[in-house]
Ligand SMILES: Nc1ncnc2c1ncn2[C@@H]1O[C@H](COP(=O)(O)OP(=O)(O)O)[C@@H](O)[C@H]1O
């Protein structure tokens with residue numbers, strides 16, 4: 644009697660062992676990538692903090708305390724870099740364990756302003772990016788978790804800026820449409836290749852040498868927790884355009 648194509652129990656068990664090994668290898672590679680991303684993102688602020696603390700220590704040991712102005716800027720830098728490190732960790736924890744949004748009435752214009760000033764303060768490059776912000780009056784107030792919305796918009800804006808290493812134009816427009824508030828973030832960078840467009844929301848998908856591939860995934864996780872979404876609107880170039888929409892049905896009375 645022939646068993647034909649029916650696999651013997653030995654070969655079935657070999658196949659499932661091979662599958663388990665492959666899944667474990669995928670998981671390990673993913674973990675390695677995440678760890679490399681976290682290490683890269685945290686290395687900078689921690690190095691700055693360490694250097695400033697060492698400077699203070701040396702000055703104290705040498706009996707020459709820093710003049711008050713210099714001391715103040717040094718401590719401010721330490722504080723800013725610690726905040727930066729904690730924001731990175733916040734992004735990761737949102738991705739790892741989405742928190743139910745704590746909804747309140749928030750000023751979208753103010754959130755966009757904070758995102759832009761934070762990113763400007765962190766950037767050491769002197770390329771010229773002109774920024775155009777336009778928030779329609781009916782989109783000015785949204786009901787959202789302000790920390791989470793800031794994180795989501797930061798990821799979209801950061802991507803837009805990173806796409807324009809030689810400068811360009813950043814556009815952030817907000818408008819109310821079809822029961823949602825839409826925030827459109829557009830840039831004039833290199834755009835997104837058609838074969839990448841389907842994968843950009845996948846966790847860990849990145850085309851940047853030091854990217855984590857978590858930004859869009861974090862933004863989308865946050866938008867979805869608010870009943871909204873993040874979509875790629877245009878990528879054919881020049882540039883790319885993303886839209887984050889939040890339902891207005893949560894508008895406070
Ligand atoms: N504004 C943009 N312009 C061009 N490519 C973009 C833009 N936003 C996202 N991408 C693409 O999507 C990928 C994933 O983005 P993201 O999840 O934020 O991770 P990361 O920024 O760490 O690479 C990027 O590596 C890039 O290829």
Ligand SMILES: [Mg+2]
Pocket residue numbers: 798801802857858859
């Ligand atoms: Mg990103």
